[in-house]
Amino acid sequence: MNPEAKKTLRRLVIAVPLMFAFGFALVPLYNVFCEVTGINGKVFQSDNAEKLVIEDGRPLGLQFISTNNENMPWTFKPSEDVMTISTGKYYTATFYVKNTTNKTMTAQAVPSVAPSNAAAHLKKLECFCFEQQELKPGEDALLPVRLLVSDELPENIENIILSYTIFDVTEYDDEAVAQHMHEEHHEMEH
Amino acid sequence: MSAVIENHHDDHHHGPAKGLTRWLYTTNHKDIGTLYLWFSFAMFLIGGAMALVIRAELFQPGMQIVEPEFYNQMITLHGLIMIFGGVMPAFVGLANWLVPMMIGAPDMALPRMNNLSFWILPFAFFILLSSLFMDGGAPNFGWTFYAPLSTTYAPPSVTFFIFSVHIMGASSIMGAINVVVTIMNMRAPGVTLMKMPLFVWSWLITAYLLIAVMPVLAGAVTMMLMDIHFGTSFFNAAGGGDPVLFQHIFWFFGHPEVYIMILPAFGIVSHIIETFSRKQLFGYSSMVWAMLSIAILSFVVWAHHMFTVGLPLAAELFFMWATMLIAVPTGVKVFNWVATMFKGSLTFETPMLFAIAFVVLFTIGGLSGLMLAIVPADFQYHDTYFVVAHFHYVLVPGAIFSIMAAVYYWIPKWSGNMYDERLGKLHFWLSFIGVNVTFFPQHFIGLAGMPRRYPDYALQFADWNMVSSVGAFLFGVSQILFLFIVVKTVMGGKKATDQVWEGARGLEWTVASPAPYHTFTTPPKVD
Incomplete structure (x- = not known):
């Protein structure tokens, strides 16, 4: 595989755990959002x-x-x-x-x-x-x-x-x- | 796009291995594409059989055939199998077969991961289906698995469901990474981004969507797992959690997922309409921009699935307008398809029939989607058969018709044989009539107030339900004909030429039919 492809691969592989963590980050974000806006x-x-x-x-x-x-x-x-x-x-x-x-x-x-x-x-x-x-x-x-x-x-x-x-x-x-x-x-x- | 092929380098290449291990160990994109396609066909038949159990039960009011508990398991598994086992693997299979050939690459960028991403799928669905035989039965909470129905009140098999979703997610993510790395790095010289075939573009965007949202789905089911087994309270109000949070996380995945299941269809249909209109596609770059804007907008419309949970007015307005905004790029695409056909030299071979039906019926599904986007109207339509009619119109004559169109269009290239045109047309008309008889009446019973996901209904819905069930069996049986046509074509038939279709453009039509085991081991020259 050429180095360019390796670079693309590396970025995508990093994106996956980041998005997994983002799913969990939605939990506190949701609570903060509800507090700030007073909704829910x-x-x-x-x-x-x-x-x-x-x-x-x-x-x-x-x-x-x-x-x-x-x-x-x-x-x-x-x-x-x-x-x-x-x-x-x-x-x-x-x-x-x-x-x-x-x-x-x-x-x-x-x-x-x-x-x-x-x-x-x-x-x-x-x-x-x-x-x-x-x-x-x-x-x-x-x-x-x-x-x-x-x-x-x-x-x-x-x-x-x-x-x-x-x-x-x-x-x-x-x-x-x-x-x-x-x-x-x-x-x-x- | 024209190309000069040098295919005299085959002396040091080997053909496929023999026997079962060929399929088990294969790293060849064409083999893996074939595996994906057959797998999705098997899942399509299993999920379809479940749909027929549902429609048989709904043929008449009252409980006739199955227990309500089993009915709930059928609607859940039908949805999960059709989405994750039918439509998504079929598109990945098409990507495997077509993306390398369309961009002039010898194979996918990561062939071993390609093998892995396919071979974990059968295990995922074996786990999911085996839950039917467990104590307490299979998952029964609907494909959307809302908490707390899927946590506090779930059958014990929910844990197997969670692991199977993890495996499906891993498979999709690996498949998507492979597609992106291939497209970004392995295009033949001259195949610039804005010269890529639209199917490749549609898959590039789809793959990015998959990488962005499948991990979020994995996060959602992991939170469920922790709530069920490890005493956390993500979705449990007693412990400070919130069930509505589940819906937000789920639909943050769920709405881009909807476009994951339709963008590749846009690509396929663009190729087919172009070919059988014998004209260049109208508005290529606007097609690309439309797909990009649809993909970006898909991240900011998720709450239109939850208008009735008690969102504040400002949020309802935002999600309503954002949703309606999607009609603009989608309208651009429909306009371009019609403009491509306008004054074209049209012929109506089976793939073209499916593609035209796609444009018409997908547009009907899109319009009912616009109706559902209207907040006050959605308060009435929510969780009725109108919603069922809407998403089946975009998924069955949308996504699935595009997959069938793709199979008819490219099977001469894959197998080297022409399919039986007469049988293909028969299959199309039976499917077309079946799908409309099944789903169009569901608009009526939905507007009249029949709720979805119940095994029984009030008497006034009886007539249209009976019509819908008759249509479902017609559609279901005609897919046996599809299976027969595909098998017959693979076994033999009139030999296909290399170009196959008179108006076909693109690199995949420049290689021999059937496509050799290895293609483009040296990159083609593209002007």
Whole structure:
């Protein structure tokens, strides 16, 4: 084979692992893209929403939805289905959760916001979804989420739906997953 | 393009080895091309048999023949086998046979890798097909294998599926690297880039697409493997992953893959229309630029497969317009084919019939693609039989008709014998009628709301489903005729001349028919 052909070959052979790595790079790129644009309904923890506090915000409907993933047997429901809130104020909502089984289980709630372009304006100071919940058999709890909706919310949005899906992660309960969730929530501190 | 051939250097060359080991150890591009083509034909028949199981079940509403679980395995394997086992190896086989002869090279640049890239393919499909006999059955999540259906809810055989996709990917990547190195470095003096035959151009672009996206597919299935067996959560929401991410990665591969399956067809059809119009192809350089722009655009349209996952408005608009933009270079190509035929001295031998049918029916498939590109319309069409009709129109009378056209067009050069023109025309008309009777009604039932991938349907879809099934069996049976014609031609028949077709141009027509085992051991002179 002539040297020119060897050069072409070498370039192409290098391109293959690079594209393989690019496939994996799409994973963090996807998360960064969702964070920056605030799409995908992903909500991240924010520590300094203080400057968003205002007195005369506009009224807004905030609806809560709870879903059990697959065969997750726990009872999981919002204390109130709907709250009337105003933008630029802190509110605390609670979700009731009960382990109805006879074994200790660990759960992870995953949030989502609709419409998706509201997600960037929903600021959570505290959320049970930032950590895993472990409940003993028959144990129950009220899980709080403390949030504020920024007044920069697009005008046409009059209702926001905050939905949580609760997953059984007893089997997954290892440090790697916990670490992963932790990192993801802290990447987005503004 | 004209050429002066010196083919008197055969004294120190040997013909093919004898027996089975000839095929096992061969590094000859023509042998490997033949292997690829026969392999893809076998896969075409297996995948076709699965399609007939599907159509037999859908002949009437209600469950008649197979269990729903088995139906799901059939749709999955049908898709995977036709794409990775039928269309792609057929194009690689054609590239093996034709690219070296068209550019005046003695063989592919990397003959041993060529052997390897073919011989791992049968193993990939043996692994995939063997999953039919495993506990829990074969993969049943559709050829698009969306997570979590293909991870959390998959049958245990999914691991075999993943490894078979890895092997298919490795084979395609090696094949593509071989094609690029050959084309970039082994052209005969005088064959400049803008003098290359369009089939060579189409394969050069296809090969780059393959090298870019097959590793991404390998990455996607590797992530699935890790989610299933190693406790990662790439696509598992409970662990912080995202199922929609799977769709983004998959379609980042999947959309260029669509063009991988059609660009070589563009090349083939350009040659055939040129030959049987007895004119120079209209707009050669615009053909090259059109293919290049289609290839580049293919990387920025993937999300049009996922309009209904909840993309933000800006993304939906971007992907809609980018998708529609592809209609421009594609329209240029269709215009050029029609302009080539305009005022040409047309004759309608079998390859030309398939090529003209390609232009007409592929355009129909392209237009339904434009309809699907419209976001609000897609919300209704998504996952209906309209989508099934669309991609079968671009793949069956698109890609597969072009492969059949290529076989009729070049088989006299490969075998030295002319095929039976009467039987060829019969095969064409049966296929043409069969394909339209099968897939055209699927537009209607899709627009009426019949979802894809279900083994049963509501009563109002019964009539057109029955028509579609009848068409499918007609199309399926006529491929047995194709097999017969090919075997008959290889066994004997009227001897072909070297040029074969009156209007044929290009270096491959300057060598003897059948093409000698070694061609262009000294490069031809090209003006």
